[in-house]
Amino acid sequence: MSRLSVRILVHRIPIDIPVRTSFGTMLNRPSVLLRIEDEDGHVGWGEVWCNYPAVGAEHRARLLESVILPLASETGLLGEPARLWGVLSERLRVLAIQTGETGPISQCLAGLECALQDLAARRRKLPLHRFLAAGSGNDVGVYASGINPSGAPETAARAIAAGYAGCKIKVGFDAALDRSNLHEARGAIGEGVPLMADANQAWTIEEAVAFAADVREVGLTWLEEPIAHDEPDEYWMRLAAETGARLAAGENFTSLADFAALPARRALRYLQPDVGKWGGLGMALEVAGMARAAGIAFCPHWLGGGVGLLASLHVKAAAGAGEGFVEVDFNENPMRSRLTEDTFRTLSGGRLKLSPKAGIGECEAAVAEFDDCLVLRKDILLNALPAGREAVGD
């Protein structure tokens, strides 16, 4: 492997119903995809988290083009994705601090790691989960996520009827609406079906305690990010102790130290790394091991497009049997649905089966169907050899 052809693709897929969270609204479905082809014609795919701010997808694409891919080429480590991630994280550490771009840089590195892992799996002709963990099963539990406050109980019922193991409703809007949504959703899906709520860091500690106590009888499987990530550990502990809420977090953790230390310091019961936000697949598996050792559930977070969703499903399968399931956005996203339609055809009883095809499976034709929604495309040739360090060119 001496040269890699990298294509950066930014899509904005139109949708009819905006996707609402407590901190912002998506009017279309953006994605930043990396398509990496080696000289033998193998193609790996990765996705960079880019939902917010709404203008952020194009920025991440330009970061990849101008900073991250040239630096990745210089390292000579394009054949060793997890090691490359570590080296690039260190090399970009000061730039990230200086620019305040910690998030976008980390997201670009994560998506690049996923694409190179997928490429490596395809070179070995193995499904991604089996490349990551020999002998891993292909069966993964999934829950429906991102359920908007408007019509939430009906949407929750549809998700369970469609075969999902559980569902998660967005809260952090109007407290009365949030409360009635959870109560009505519980009534609609029945007792015993996992029901979760995600506040996306909306509340003060006092609001979180009041809300969690108020909905105790709903029997939430977990309450996700009730307060901001940078609130003190004592607040998280207080919330769990006073209300009995089972807390979930991880999508906004930005270091292995966070994943190692915060579950115990914050009484977390569910750990939710995002493969396109931080660490890629190698670090997600590290986190899975930490979760297992701590006796808490590993539940990969994902609310982007189809490539990252498939990677999240594979990393959960690679992490092995155990408690926890993968987040699947239940909102409209035509390209995600098209990319994952074969996999989701197997959805039954809360679980689905991953394709035996190499990597994350076929992507090329599905992505090409959405060329009309491309807002940016850039082709770059990378020198993948350790020595030589030829110039990067278009």
Ligand SMILES: [Mg+2]
């Ligand atoms: Mg969340």
